C-alpha cells in the first residue's frame with residue numbers, strides 16, 4: 001500500500017491531465033456535511049435557542065469553538081466570493097459591534113455564561129478593518145461571555161494592507177496567538193488585475209514581526225488561477241512564499257463565477273490562465289512546497305512538519321470545520337455575526353446574510369438565525385464517512401459500523417461499486433474493511449468524498465459549486 005500521507009511524488013508526477021479530465025467535477029469543499037446550500041428557512045431562532053439550551057443542560061463542560069464574522073473591508077478584491085461590505089466609513093463598525101454584543105448576550109442567555117472555549121477565530125471580510133480599540137472591545141465582550149482555555153487557539157485573518165508591526169503587537173497583547181495573512185499572489189500585474197496591491201517587502205516585514213512577537217503559527221493564503229497569472233509568475237510567488245516560510249500555506253483555486261459573485265465581473269475572461277496553465281501552476285506549487293519540506297495536509301493545505309496541523313495529520317487526529325482543517329476535536333461551533341454559520345449538536349444554523357436583517361432581528365432581541373439544518377441519521381453517517389476521507393484519507397469500516405449500527409458493504413454497496421472506477425484510475429485502493437486514498441487521490445479527495453454525498457445525486461446541482469481543481 002502506498003503511503004499517501006507523505007506523497008514523495010510531486011503532483012505533476014501523480015496527477016495527469018487525463019485524471020483531471022475524468023474526475024475534475026464541480027464539488028463542495030465539505031467544511032460541513034450536508035453543505036450550506038441544503039440549509040432551509042424552516043430552521044429559525046427558536047430552533048437555535050433550543051440547541052443552545054440543550055447544550056447547556058447536557059454538554060456544558062466540553063470546550064467550544066467560536067467564530068466571529070467581521071464583514072467590513074476597505075477595498076474590493078475582484079476575485080472575492082465572500083460575504084463582505086466594502087466601506088471606508090469606519091464608524092459603521094461601532095453599530096455592528098453593538099449588535100454583536102446583543103447577539104452575544106442572547107447566546108449566553110441560552111447557553112450559560114463562562115463556557116470554556118478552546119478555539120476562537122475572527123474572520124471576514126477583514127477583521128483588521130476594526131481599530132485597535134474596537135478589537136479590544138470584541139475580545140473584552142467575548143472574555144466576559146466565555147472562558148478561553150489556557151491552551152486555546154486564538155486566530156485572526158489579517159489583510160496585510162491594514163496592519164503594522166505595532167498592530168500585530170496589539171493583537172498579541174489581546175491574546176491572539178495565530179495569524180492568517182491573505183497573500184494570494186506577489187506578482188504586481190496580478191495584484192493590479194485583482195485590485196489588491198501589497199508588496200512582498202510589506203508581507204515579509206509583517207511576518208518577521210509576527211515571529212518576533214511569538215505567534216505560534218502563521219498561515220499564508222495563496223490563490224492560483226487568477227487573472228494575469230502564468231506558471232512562471234506563480235512559480236516566483238511560490239519561491240517567495242518559500243523564503244518567508246509560514247507554518248501553514250493554504251493554496252486555493254480561483255473559481256470564476258461572475259454570474260454568482262458580482263466583483264468577479266471586473267475580471268476579463270481573456271486574462272484568466274488556461275486550464276492547462278492552472279494544472280501546471282497547481283503541480284508546480286505542490287512540488288515546490290513538498291520540496292521545501294512542507295507536509296501535504298489535504299485538499300488545499302500544507303504545513304511545516306512541526307506545525308500542529310502536520311502533527312495531527314500524522315497522528316490521525318485531523319478534523320474539519322467551517323474554517324477548514326483543524327486540530328480541535330469535533331466540537332460545537334458557536335458562530336456570531338452577520339452570515340456566520342455555526343454547528344451545535346446535530347444541527348447547523350446560519351445568521352442573516354445582510355446587515356439590515358441582522359440588525360432588525362437583534363433590535364427585536366431575537367437571535368438573527370435565518371436558516372439551518374438538523375442532521376438525519378443518514379446525514380450523520382455520511383458526514384462521518386466524508387470527514388474520514390477528507391481528514392484521514394482513509395475510510396475504516398469497523399468504527400463507522402460500530403457507531404452507526406450498519407454494514408458498510410450493504411449500506412454503501414452502490415457507492416463502493418462506483419469507487420471502482422477511481423480505484424482503476426489509481427485514486428483509491430479498495431481493501432476488505434477499508435478504502436485508502438492514494439497519493440494521487442489526495443489531490444482529488446473532494447471528488448472521492450462526493451461519491452458518498454446523497455445530496456449531490458441530482459447532476460444539475462453540481463454546477464453550483466466551484467471546480468475541484
Ligand code: SF4
Nearest residue numbers: 073077080082084125
Ligand atoms: S477577498 Fe477578503 S479582503 Fe478582499 S474584498 Fe473579499 S473579504 Fe474583503
